[in-house]
Amino acid sequence: MTQRSLPVPDGLDGMRLDQAVSRLFGLSRTAAASLVEAGDALVDGYPRPKSDKVSAGSWLEVTLPVPASAAPAVVAEPVTGLTIVYSDDDIVVVDKPVGVAAHPSPGWTGPTVVGGLAAMGQNVATSGAAERQGIVHRLDVGTTGLMVVAKSELAYSVLKRAFKEREVDKRYHAVVQGHLDPLRGTIDAPIDRHPTADYKYAVMTSGKPSVTHYDTLEAFRSASLVDVKLETGRTHQIRVHFSALRHPCVGDLTYGADPTLAARLKLTRQWLHARELGFLHPQTHDEVRFVSDYPDDLKYALDVLQDAS
Numbered sequence: 001m002t003q004r005s006l007p008v009p010d011g012l013d014g015m016r017l018d019q020a021v022s023r024l025f026g027l028s029r030t031a032a033a034s035l036v037e038a039g040d041a042l043v044d045g046y047p048r049p050k051s052d053k054v055s056a057g058s059w060l061e062v063t064l065p066v067p068a069s070a071a072p073a074v075v076a077e078p079v080t081g082l083t084i085v086y087s088d089d090d091i092v093v094v095d096k097p098v099g100v101a102a103h104p105s106p107g108w109t110g111p112t113v114v115g116g117l118a119a120m121g122q123n124v125a126t127s128g129a130a131e132r133q134g135i136v137h138r139l140d141v142g143t144t145g146l147m148v149v150a151k152s153e154l155a156y157s158v159l160k161r162a163f164k165e166r167e168v169d170k171r172y173h174a175v176v177q178g179h180l181d182p183l184r185g186t187i188d189a190p191i192d193r194h195p196t197a198d199y200k201y202a203v204m205t206s207g208k209p210s211v212t213h214y215d216t217l218e219a220f221r222s223a224s225l226v227d228v229k230l231e232t233g234r235t236h237q238i239r240v241h242f243s244a245l246r247h248p249c250v251g252d253l254t255y256g257a258d259p260t261l262a263a264r265l266k267l268t269r270q271w272l273h274a275r276e277l278g279f280l281h282p283q284t285h286d287e288v289r290f291v292s293d294y295p296d297d298l299k300y301a302l303d304v305l306q307d308a309s
Helices: 017-025 029-037 113-119 153-164 237-244 259-264 296-308
Strands: 002-007 041-043 059-064 083-087 091-096 144-150 169-177 184-188 191-193 201-203 211-219 223-230 272-280 287-291
Touching: 017 029, 017 041, 017 059, 029 041, 029 059, 083 287, 091 113, 113 144, 144 153, 153 272, 169 237, 169 296, 184 237, 191 237, 201 237, 211 237, 223 237
Parallel strands: 144 272
Antiparallel strands: 002 059, 041 059, 083 091, 091 144, 169 223, 169 272, 184 211, 191 201, 211 223, 272 287
16 A cells, blocks of 8 residues: 655645546545545544545545555465354454564565465455555564454445544553653653654654554563553554654564573564454444454563563
């Protein structure tokens, strides 16, 4: 996918949002309307109905699908360790193992959640770009835990909007180096691409608003187990925010973690797990909530830290 941000030009002042997106990005009116309805067009940071009128100077952020010729195909392939936590006609909730991407992308040749679901015979929504159909949010390849994937078109539209409007309760557990001060707090710092490393992100004044709430659950001699609630969902948000506080996730060498500690804990990736996921079911509107246990590598590292303390 491609993300584009630009101000609404004077010539489009007062135009419907879907029509403005169509004009600006050369999309058909139908494609532009679908994109807006999916929550992939934000006006001043918020999703709007497609019939809303835009104002000159408002900031428009649009997530465009990868052209079909550039999009990797979804291959139905069993994924070791990928388990289904819950499934019905509208959604499927999975527990994602380490080393698995949410969906195919250029340069990634490893297993994916959508490929694993296809191998299990799970049909997902057709909304979204071909390689990420049904995907309403993602986890990093090196992050384990809960993901919800839309199976019906209704679920895709409702969940996509719920994530955009911050109505989904996403809770992570992380082990970070050192002891946080204060033990409970909020990190409110904008995130953008790293100025020199394409594969990283950083706290930047030019970045998008990013808010992370945390609460220390247990303090060890050299690290802390924290409960993290995301208000926003930027790429690498938790990893970037704690690194900026000089308390990177243990094992996260990309963002400045101590390699000696990582080796002692036998960690080859960041200690970060999508522990809990809660939202209103798109069909019944009842609240549903799911919890995931730590995988073996994170359990081992935690046990070593607890024994040493």
